Amino acid sequence: QQQVKQSPQSLIVQKGGISIINCAYENTAFDYFPWYQQFPGKGPALLIAIRPDVSEKKEGRFTISFNKSAKQFSLHIMDSQPGDSATYFCAAPKGGGKLIFGQGTELSVKP
Amino acid sequence: GAVVSQHPSRVICKSGTSVKIECRSLDFQATTMFWYRQFPKQSLMLMATSNEGSKATYEQGVEKDKFLINHASLTLSTLTVTSAHPEDSSFYICSAASVEGVTDTQYFGPGTRLTVL
Numbered sequence: 001q002q003q004v005k006q007s008p009q010s011l012i013v014q015k016g017g018i019s020i021i022n023c024a025y026e027n028t029a030f031d032y033f034p035w036y037q038q039f040p041g042k043g044p045a046l047l048i049a050i051r052p053d054v055s056e057k058k059e060g061r062f063t064i065s066f067n068k069s070a071k072q073f074s075l076h077i078m079d080s081q082p083g084d085s086a087t088y089f090c091a092a093p094k095g096g097g098k099l100i101f102g103q104g105t106e107l108s109v110k111p
Numbered sequence: 112g113a114v115v116s117q118h119p120s121r122v123i124c125k126s127g128t129s130v131k132i133e134c135r136s137l138d139f140q141a142t143t144m145f146w147y148r149q150f151p152k153q154s155l156m157l158m159a160t161s162n163e164g165s166k167a168t169y170e171q172g173v174e175k176d177k178f179l180i181n182h183a184s185l186t187l188s189t190l191t192v193t194s195a196h197p198e199d200s201s202f203y204i205c206s207a208a209s210v211e212g213v214t215d216t217q218y219f220g221p222g223t224r225l226t227v228l
Contacts, residue, residue, distance in 0.1 A: 033214070041202045043117075043219035044155065089154060097143050097208050099217060101154045 006102025134205030
């Protein structure tokens with residue numbers, strides 16, 4: 001009920017390509033779905049977030065797609081760049097302001 | 112805005128000593144701060160929730176006597192690893208939730224790399 005399952009574990013994309021990372025959740029009460037980006041040796045940074053009243057949110061090259069019936073949400077990175085190479089985490093609220101995180105996806109964008 | 116700092120960024124200590132890590136929200140007030148630890152190539156694991164002026168609540172399996180948390184003000188929380196051992200070596204990250212911010216939005220600090228020899 002409290003899990004967030006993220007896939008793939010790692011992803012290699014060519015520069016200019018589209019990176020797609022998926023997350024599945026179980027608790028239908030979740031009402032906030034953020035994505036965090038983390039570079040090696042740094043703390044995670046909030047990238048983009050969505051609430052379930054919309055099916056898609058776009059900010060620049062980053063888009064969240066949300067499928068409420070399938071209990072899935074995904075991050076799309078358009079025109080992927082080498083500077084996007086990082087680990088990406090999806091998350092969902094656990095209650096009390098807490099977040100539970102997916103397992104992480106290590107993205108490598110090749111020039 | 113929404114900047115969180117941590118100090119120190121890295122610390123090396125001998126086994127048996129205690130280490131204090133500070134987490135500060137620089138440009139906003141945080142009623143709640145969270146402490147995570149992260150092992151290499153793994154996800155963030157929530158250790159405890161720190162609320163200003165009250166006792167921290169710890170996640171299952173986290174020793175509260177080993178990881179002492181103090182949230183003395185709306186901008187400062189500290190984590191003290193007591194009697195540190197090599198297995199406590201990890202990347203410790205704090206996050207802060209803004210008083211006036213969007214619910215569930217957490218802003219993370221840059222992390223502290225702890226190495227216990």
